[in-house]
Amino acid sequence: MAQDDLFKKVISHCKEYGFIYQSSEVYDGLSAVYDYGPYGSELKNNLKQYWWKSMVQMHENIVGIDSAIFMHPKIWKASGHVDAFNDPLIDNKDSKKRYRADVLVENFMDKIEVKINKEVAKAKKRFGDAFDEVQFRSTNPRVLANVEKYNTIKDRLADYMSNSKLDELKALIEELGIACEVSGSKNWTEVRQFNLMFSTQLGNIAGEEGKLYLRPETAQGIFVNFLNVQKSTRQKLPFGIAQIGKAFRNEIVARQFIFRMREFEQMEMQFFVRPGEEMKWYEYWKDARLKWHLALGTPEENLRFHDHDNLAHYANAAADIQYNFPFGFKELEGIHSRTDFDLNSHQELSGRKLQYFDPELNENYVPFVVETSIGVDRMFLCAMSNALVEEVVPGTEGKESTRVVLKLHPALAPVKCAVLPLKRNDDNLTGKARAIFNKIKYSFNAQYDDSGSIGKLYRRQDAIGTPYCITVDFETLEDDTVTIRERDSLAQERIHIDKIEEVVRQRIDMKQLFVE
RNA sequence: GCGAGUAUAGUUCAACGGCAGAAUGCCUGACUUCCACUCAGGGGAUACCGGUUCGAACCCGGUUACUCGCUCCA
Numbered sequence: 001m002a003q004d005d006l007f008k009k010v011i012s013h014c015k016e017y018g019f020i021y022q023s024s025e026v027y028d029g030l031s032a033v034y035d036y037g038p039y040g041s042e043l044k045n046n047l048k049q050y051w052w053k054s055m056v057q058m059h060e061n062i063v064g065i066d067s068a069i070f071m072h073p074k075i076w077k078a079s080g081h082v083d084a085f086n087d088p089l090i091d092n093k094d095s096k097k098r099y100r101a102d103v104l105v106e107n108f109m110d111k112i113e114v115k116i117n118k119e120v121a122k123a124k125k126r127f128g129d130a131f132d133e134v135q136f137r138s139t140n141p142r143v144l145a146n147v148e149k150y151n152t153i154k155d156r157l158a159d160y161m162s163n164s165k166l167d168e169l170k171a172l173i174e175e176l177g178i179a180c181e182v183s184g185s186k187n188w189t190e191v192r193q194f195n196l197m198f199s200t201q202l203g204n205i206a207g208e209e210g211k212l213y214l215r216p217e218t219a220q221g222i223f224v225n226f227l228n229v230q231k232s233t234r235q236k237l238p239f240g241i242a243q244i245g246k247a248f249r250n251e252i253v254a255r256q257f258i259f260r261m262r263e264f265e266q267m268e269m270q271f272f273v274r275p276g277e278e279m280k281w282y283e284y285w286k287d288a289r290l291k292w293h294l295a296l297g298t299p300e301e302n303l304r305f306h307d308h309d310n311l312a313h314y315a316n317a318a319a320d321i322q323y324n325f326p327f328g329f330k331e332l333e334g335i336h337s338r339t340d341f342d343l344n345s346h347q348e349l350s351g352r353k354l355q356y357f358d359p360e361l362n363e364n365y366v367p368f369v370v371e372t373s374i375g376v377d378r379m380f381l382c383a384m385s386n387a388l389v390e391e392v393v394p395g396t397e398g399k400e401s402t403r404v405v406l407k408l409h410p411a412l413a414p415v416k417c418a419v420l421p422l423k424r425n426d427d428n429l430t431g432k433a434r435a436i437f438n439k440i441k442y443s444f445n446a447q448y449d450d451s452g453s454i455g456k457l458y459r460r461q462d463a464i465g466t467p468y469c470i471t472v473d474f475e476t477l478e479d480d481t482v483t484i485r486e487r488d489s490l491a492q493e494r495i496h497i498d499k500i501e502e503v504v505r506q507r508i509d510m511k512q513l514f515v516e
Numbered sequence: 517g518c519g520a521g522u523a524u525a526g527u528u529c530a531a532c533g534g535c536a537g538a539a540u541g542c543c544u545g546a547c548u549u550c551c552a553c554u555c556a557g558g559g560g561a562u563a564c565c566g567g568u569u570c571g572a573a574c575c576c577g578g579u580u581a582c583u584c585g586c587u588c589c590a
Contacts, residue, residue, distance in 0.1 A: 395552080455553080
């Protein structure tokens with residue numbers, strides 16, 4: 001399948017088979033918000049369960065929490081989200097290129113600086129050894145004028161930025177005659193503020209609300225609970241705290257289906273380590289997280305590491321695990337060495353000590369943090385893009401037919417097993433099949449279906465990724481055996497009714513993902 | 517957010533400014549001994565709001581959503 005073709009097919013398959021719907025569709029939808037349907041929520045839950053098991057249950061030194069979405073507003077001050085994600089943006093109407101307004105001004109200031117230095121260099125050449133640079137800088141009228149200009153701009157920019165004077169920022173850009181690099185024109189839109197965080201209010205009396213943010217990441221809920229968790233679970237460093245939860249971000253451009261949504265779900269783990277040991281653990285988690293993806297059967301060639309060049313304000317090393325989505329290699333998961341930035345900030349702003357007493361070193365310190373952070377929805381999209389296949393299979397009377405099949409790992413599949421009567425108009429067969437379904441439904445998610453020919457029923461189950469189909473035929477009525485059909489190989493095996501639960505349970509067991 | 521394009525049954529596509537149709541899927545029944553069989557019947561759509569016109573799915577304006585470009589990230 002061609003790549004962009006695949007993307008369209010994934011989206012329509014998700015809708016058609018009840019995995020994902022556009023939010024508020026009857027009202028024409030809500031931009032960049034999606035709802036998970038019956039099979040989608042099963043798959044999503046299975047992904048979360050796989051992550052939780054592998055992180056929390058498989059590590060004695062990792063525990064899980066579930067912190068609230070609402071948090072004290074100061075948390076976002078401390079984390080840097082209030083300041084770092086409030087970029088003033090401006091568009092050039094001719095080139096359609098978008099810039100950060102403050103960066104435009106800063107670039108202009110850089111040019112002035114270059115001019116000054118050129119002037120100095122020129123004079124140096126002219127005067128030779130006798131040149132006194134300090135004196136020249138403090139007396140040359142052209143240099144002085146430019147320094148004056150530079151400082152004025154710097155002060156004004158600082159004023160406009162810290163006081164959100166967007167109109168004046170635009171006026172400054174026009175006054176300086178800054179032109180777009182691409183179009184060369186000075187045809188600018190208004191400067192607009194980009195707010196990363198959604199705000200809401202606490203308190204139910206109008207006018208008395210306190211401003212509150214919906215969390216833009218789950219990590220801060222872990223940081224502010226660091227000591228609570230450490231003390232109540234008696235953990236010693238290194239140890240980790242994991243959390244799965246919703247986060248909210250206003251995106252400038254939110255697109256590409258569920259890849260970038262305004263409301264999304266994160267699976268994050270913050271691993272607290274002794275300062276100086278963070279790079280060792282950073283490498284450890286990079287490796288561990290890649291293995292997690294490979295265990296699911298995600299092809300190695302579709303996964304790669306991508307090291308960040310521009311580090312976020314809190315990190316000293318950062319890498320992405322990228323997946324080859326239908327629209328190219330994009331970030332699926334991030335592994336960040338977050339230093340002690342977050343705990344330190346919270347310690348400063350709250351005035352509470354957030355330190356660990358290390359009995360080995362006999363000293364207190366603020367731990368360093370290595371974070372693994374993966375988007376559930378991106379993982380969902382990865383699993384779906386990876387699994388959706390169209391293939392030619394032998395059909396009736398030797399004719400070939402195509403089938404659409406979701407080759408999800410059995411442990412992730414929304415429905416584990418379908419029970420299908422070979423003929424639907426025979427009460428003995430349907431009755432027997434229903435009885436089998438009613439027996440196995442307690443063990444795992446199963447389905448009963450008799451509304452079509454056996455071939456059609458198989459195809460339906462293929463389309464939602466059901467790994468096993470139990471077919472009840474006339475032989476079943478005689479000796480209580482059924483055929484169990486495997487989704488990917490189409491192989492059929494005859495087993496006794498009493499063995500169904502055991503056989504299926506063993507093949508869908510998540511345990512097999514943890515065996516090295 | 518800006519620009520360009522798109523919007524008709526669940527899906528894929530038709531319909532001159534003049535009765536909105538097909539295929540497929542779905543539901544019901546019949547038939548069928550292992551990979552979308554066949555037959556009969558049924559339900560189902562012009563994204564939304566307004567304008568032009570005797571008459572609008574079709575022309576015009578606006579809104580919304582989606583796709584593609586420009587930025588950021590899980």
